[in-house]
Amino acid sequence: MNLNFIKTICPYCGTGCGIILQVKGGRAVTTLADRSHPVSRGGLCIKGWTAHEFIHHPDRLTKPLLKKNGKFKELSWDEAIGLAADRLKETVKAHGPDAVASLSSARCTNEENYLFQKLIRAGLGTNNVDHCARLCHGPTAAAMAYALGSGAMTNSIADFSGAECILIIGSNAAETHPIIMGEIYKARDNGAVLVVVDPRRTEVANNADMHLQINSGTDIPLIDAMMKLILDASLENREFIASRTDGFTEMKEYLSQRTLEELSRECGIPLEDIRKVAELYARAREASIVFCMGITQHACGTSNVYAICNLALLCGHVGKPHSGICPLRGQNNVQGACDVGALPNVYPGYQAVADEKNHAKFAQAWGRDLSRKPGLTVTEIFAAAGTTVRTLYTMGENPLLSDPNQGHLMEMIPKLDFFIAQDLFMTETARYADLVLPAACYAEKTGTFTNTERRIQLLRKAVDPPGEAKDDFSILCLLLKAFGLKGDYADPSEVMDEIAALTPIMAGVHFDRLGTHGLQWPVPSDDHPGTRYLHKDTFTRGKGLFVVPKYTPPKEMPDENYPFVLNTGRMFSHYHTGTMTRRSPFLDREVDKPFVEIHPADAARLGIVEGGGVTVTTRRGSIETFARITTRVMEGSLFAPFHFSEAPANALTIEELDPDSKMPELKVCAARLEKG
Amino acid sequence: MSLREEVLTRVKALLKDRRVDGVLGLSLFEKEPVPCLFEDPFDVDALVIEPKWLLAKLAMNILKTAPQEYRLGLVCRGCDDRAVTELAKRNQLDRNRLTLLGIPCTAEQARKCLCSTPYPREIVAGERVEGMYPMNDEQAQLFLTGSMEERMKRWARELNRCIKCYGCRNVCPICVCIPCKLEDDLWVKRGHIPADMVSYHLIRAFHLSDTCVSCAGCTDTCPVNIPLMLLQVSMRETLKSQYAYEPGLDPERVSPVLTEQEKGEGTLFQEPAWIDSLRGGS
Amino acid sequence: MTDRTEDSGNIQVVLEGAGRKIVVFACTWCALIGADGAGKKRISLPATFRVIPVECISRVEADAVIRAFTSGIDGVAVMGCHLGGCRHNGANLRSARKLELLKPLLDTVGIDSRRLFTSYGTAHEYHQFAQAIESFCSQIGEMPPVSAWSRSFVRAMSARGENE
């Protein structure tokens, strides 16, 4: 009997749990939990347990498709690659390299992301390559890199269980990163105090020791108040501040300008509660801050992250075990995609494009002259689509559902000269493409994913892609060749060797070292065991920097016509745009309808009943969805998950950008609710 | 010869003599264990017997999907042995197609699993060690004693964390019903965590009341560390004290809640005093 | 275990009464006759119980009892024929054993098993029925209401934790 068990990595969230695919006669039939995996240790969430379900879905794309007169026609790979290369070259010739823009993918492997950005940078000569990290942790990367020198989670997942105090801000980890939540509960069982800051009474809040239900988007006033209180009580870590940080004087000066009463009023939390939390955090020997989209998806997302760094620096809670600043990355490989340079301003390993030395190094390694100009970000790309951006190439992204202000996107995309989409399914976005390239999913390829704790892990091929679909690695090799670049890599391990040679933080990463436990970067040399926590004796940038945050209240506040605050996010049984989870029968059965959470008082006032149809409208659009009446949301607030294409929450959100990281404000906007 | 070598020799012999078509066990892959269906005697050198890894359900699925004549060997511990017995009793697998290679657990493993019978009925080699009773374990006692209110608080704290991963159901070797009530909106409301979790957990626990082979699989897999196996302890004790019945130990005996006849007696069961609230005595 | 779900649908109805809520699953061959008799004789009984007739108490699944408790029912009574005197081939004995096995599970998680009242062959006459119900109701009356309690079960550690 042809039965195999293949160890690989869960394709959903950034936790990077170990799964074992049971493969029978070339089909993945079951998912098992990997008992020897260092992070998940034999546990998985509902998505992990069903990770095999979408693999052989009949909707998978099996042939390259070209749109002619509004209809897709099949074509051969030779034709498809030739056409893609020609159109890209033509655009470069006619409008210059910056007329091409591209989106790489946090779903694809490190090797694929590396090749993708190499193709765009060396093959086309533009830095217009970005991916959806912008929409989750763009602000994190920007702020933490500036204040600490590295944008990554400072500590490891296993580190939580040793902390004395854990502060979770704007993260519903129980639904979005369930396995990490297990570690946090372990800490609580060991005596740690768990404090949750969230406008919604989330699952995490239900299981915490304290819940601060702040007004949406007021994290900065809250943290500023905490810092003031810590200073008032002389609980700051003076030695740490003196020896390891810069900018404290300015920080103090800034804090002295605001009164506690003002700050407390702004965030809506009584001063006493803030004091309690501030003291818990400051007095703990080891304390960690966990945060997520609730911090970053605001127009002042970058400043929110600065505020968090400030708090950790003030108490010296960084650079040691069990104590750190822990952004939880959303997608399985969003960390890796950033690490290997799928960003418009940096080469692999966060080496700035604008830096002459880096430019020279990569130009020499890739044998091409490269652009010195940082490229466009996701949101800028769509703003320029059809005007200065003429041709678009996306790999495994579904911006139509994941990006803000869907209506605007739908108008812009058709204005492009040519649009190439590479994906598993005919997604909402791919439907708009001219050329669709069928790609392979996680179970059909070899490569590496980097999880949220910087652990580079091996992905192993379990089954073949359906029909003529190819893994992104092979597609990219064909395109690289078409552009006269090296495209004859024997396998992805050779690509990783190339990455290692060019990327100091990953210099010692090679496939044969990864085994089951992987390696946590920085891995500066071949004999380095990897790094459990960052900033041990010095910060990556030298000293930790206090940065005065610039607080901007949410752009759109509720008013007469739009009296609700609308919040968007994820829920436990679905993942992002639902391309995969909604094609998993088990997950779709769990929740098969879109919904919006409404407070019982609001529902009663408007005569809305549980499960009844409602319409949510904002200044940008309107969706029809179903009511879920719950006290998880505050009165006057709504929450809508964005997984459902029939009621796309991002048709409602604003494009308001964070000036520093260009992050759209997905978390707060004003909305109107109607029955029916 | 070590236990592993002993098992290895047996597996090789079984395959060479074609007494089985495949053996399900663990193999080392890039230095880490992973389940493996050995069909070629030459592959068997990779076989390992640690760590504890429940295989009975996998074995059942293999037999269900393989051709009728396929015979399977299974490297199994006490819990898997008991699970096989229960599955066979419920017509979920054909015992005649299965050859067991039993291995005893270490005392340390038995402690970890709170296992009272850390060995299968027949062992290939090695030594049997004493079992362990949950009621003798301090941690376990915390969850099984105290006033009603204390118990409720303690379990509420635990069950409230549930992320509804269905892992406890998925790994349980004898949780095999199709359809499963835990997926039915009538019993467990869909799309919410942890709402309705109490019915989720109690229904799951109760469905296994007379089949749970105390393998600790549910406790091991729970990502939020709920000591799920402890839910079974009091029901197990009841079965033992009132019917002298332990799931998985006797292939011949039908569960007392599935029959009104008792083994050997051949008569209708006498009405027991304890069963009626009005008569007291329970 | 069997897989019948028909009888659980009725639970919702019972929820609407005031005070402590008690569900009585009464076998049509015995306890229901007692219940009818009590009704005809206009015996005054605690108003908070509802009788759900069942063909045999084997129709009452333990799952339905669990579901009842978690949806706010304070007490569940299951009343059937003598064990050994079942019209359905002794089905009631198997069922009685299952319910008996449920009691320790309820106790484990802190749902007092005295909230599950089982009685066989003792409620055929109206006065027997009335007496059984009265004593069960008064017993339930001494326990805290499950509604407040089951909510706290689900939300015991809610919002601000134990401090509140």
Ligand code: SF4
């Ligand atoms: S927690 Fe994340 S990585 Fe782990 S199983 Fe769930 S979705 Fe997959």
Ligand code: SF4
């Ligand atoms: S209920 Fe738990 S301990 Fe019992 S057989 Fe199932 S997995 Fe094993």
Ligand code: SF4
């Ligand atoms: S394994 Fe744990 S978290 Fe998962 S469903 Fe069971 S109890 Fe809930």
